[in-house]
Amino acid sequence: MGLPGSALPYQATDGSLQCLAVGVIVGLLVLVLLILMAYQRYLAKKRPVQHLCRYCGRLVTAVSDCHHAPVKEEFLHGVCQACKKDCKLVCPTCHRPV
Ligand SMILES: [Zn+2]
Ligand SMILES: [Zn+2]
Numbered sequence: 001m002g003l004p005g006s007a008l009p010y011q012a013t014d015g016s017l018q019c020l021a022v023g024v025i026v027g028l029l030v031l032v033l034l035i036l037m038a039y040q041r042y043l044a045k046k047r048p049v050q051h052l053c054r055y056c057g058r059l060v061t062a063v064s065d066c067h068h069a070p071v072k073e074e075f076l077h078g079v080c081q082a083c084k085k086d087c088k089l090v091c092p093t094c095h096r097p098v
Contacts, residue, residue: 049061049062049073051089051091051098052098053091053093053094053096053098054096054098055091055094055096056091056093056094058093060091060092060093060098061092062078062089062090062091062092062098063089063090063091063092064078064080064081064082064083064087064088064089064090065087065088065089065090065095065097066080066082066083066085066087067080067082067083067087068090068092068095069081069082069083071087071089073089077089
């Protein structure tokens, strides 16, 4: 008679333990993902970004279109290191946009 009543607390404990386990696993996965993203950013900052020039068909380090100087690359554009202005990224060999 007392069985259903006494089984309930155990089930409840089981359920919350499972919830806890799932929470911990999800938390760990998110942590791993964040570490991977931080690592990728670190790598991207460390080495110059290479672009494939469609005209010479080579992997090149982009330069600015105004001074053909090295650029600090942002998303889809860059900052010319010679005049510190916004510039386009071009191929150092053929001076065409990459
Ligand atoms: Zn080129
Ligand atoms: Zn410039």
